Amino acid sequence: MATATKxxxxxxxxxxxxxxxxxxxxxxxxxxxxxxxxxxxNGDVFLVLGRKGAGKTALVRHFAEGNGKGLSRRLNLAGYPWAIHAQRVDHGSSDVEAYVSSWRYFIAVQLAALALSRTKGATDESAKAIRQFLIDNYGGESLQIDDVLKPSKLRLSSMSFEPTVLGCKLVTIALDRSKGDHKFGTELNALSDQMLAATVKLARKAGAPSLMLHFDELDQGISTLTEERARMLSGLVLAVRTVRQSFRDSGVPLKPVIYLRSDLWDKLSFSDKNKITEKLSLRLEWDSDSLLELVTTRLRAKLGPTARWETITQNEQLKSSNNKWTFILSRTFLRPRDVIKFMNSALVQAKKRGDNPLVLTNPDVVNAREMYSNYLKSELDDEIMAHWPHWEEALQSCSAISTMTFQREEFDAQYEQRRSAANPLTAEEALETLYRFSVIGYERRSGYGGSSWAFQYTNPEAGWDNRATRFKVHLGLKEFAKLRED
Ligand SMILES: Nc1ncnc2c1ncn2[C@@H]1O[C@H](COP(=O)(O)OP(=O)(O)OP(=O)(O)O)[C@@H](O)[C@H]1O
Ligand SMILES: [Mg+2]
Known part of the structure; x- marks a missing residue:
């Protein structure tokens, strides 16, 4: 029975x-x-992994724009000239190492510019050297990320940096290298080392507790994850690790942090990757309590200190044990963006009514599903397309079966009918990939005759079971895929 919310x-x-x-x-x-x-x-981790909408950019903005103490800069790589960076390859290194020196230089020059910008007018040796280097090569004290690797050569001098390689002072370092040239990495690393040392000195003088860079939007513009892009991402991770290791005990730790979509990280392969995943990365994960806290914090900021879930929703039961919050959550992948999108969609519905005060009712939440489901599909497009451009053929196979749950044979039959010549995935691989992105879950039987649905996002420890026979599509896609309960 609906009662007016107190x-x-x-x-x-x-x-x-x-x-x-x-x-x-x-x-x-x-x-x-x-x-x-x-x-x-604290610097415990330098790799932050999360699905789309899990809160990577929110963290970056908190560090770079919030009133935290450390000195931080956001590096937004949306629109980054990856093609130019791709040419800055170290031909003297193995595949995986090929981009480490160019990223190391990128990090060094960004940290140097950051330290300089926070010590305006400093006149000691390290400040002078950094300033001169930036002016000689980039025409000013600040630099855009697009420009870092653009010059065909870097100019050096006794006024800026003069690294030596095998006893020879370098006066320039060419960034354009031919295939036969194996000295690029050594030369660039020598320069980066000097620049990082000067940066630490300068930051120490200024009393900075640490210097942080936050690499965000590394996935922007990836339509498919090419081998080259994968090598460049791996190179960045390795470069960050070496910089952090070298300057951990320098008095001013240098802390570049990488924010990366977990599906892309899962696709990279290089030695030490597991070590980094285990020890130096963190996965952004949310549950019902933390998501409700996120919503409550928003409500308070927007509507006043007494606002909370109960004061903006009608007090009524949806189905016996199914309240509005669990109704919404079960349609999400437990990501902040999903929850916010669902609530915004419900608000659109509520606004169609003239009630005062206006609160969210069950029909608002139920009617929000259509808009929300379309959103969820396009978020999945962004994630899955990079790995499997034909995933729509699998989703259409689910639609053709038309029920939320289905048997493996039903899927196999529909999928084989729809599978285009260019689609490389077999039915089995298709199911596994859908599972990986939590588009579907599989039925797990317990020893006592019971059963439950295992979804990757709720039971990551379950793993894929290639003998599973019954599957269920995620509730959030029900409307988009036009499915009905069995
Ligand atoms: N800690 C948080 N506090 C408040 N709001 C948050 C927090 N984390 C995430 N959000 C909100 O959740 C939504 C999605 O977060 P965000 O845009 O940071 O995701 P993302 O991981 O960067 O996604 P993408 O991979 O698409 O770039 C945004 O509205 C953001 O403001
Ligand atoms: Mg983001």
Missing amino acids: SAISLRQLDSFGDVAAEDDAVLEYFLTTDAVTRIK
């Missing part, structure tokens, strides 16, 4: 619960500080 807070004047992308969201006004913040700040 001390209801009207949503009439609210435009939205926030933008779904941290870039466009006023996230710093209602940022929720999680464990991830502490672990990144």
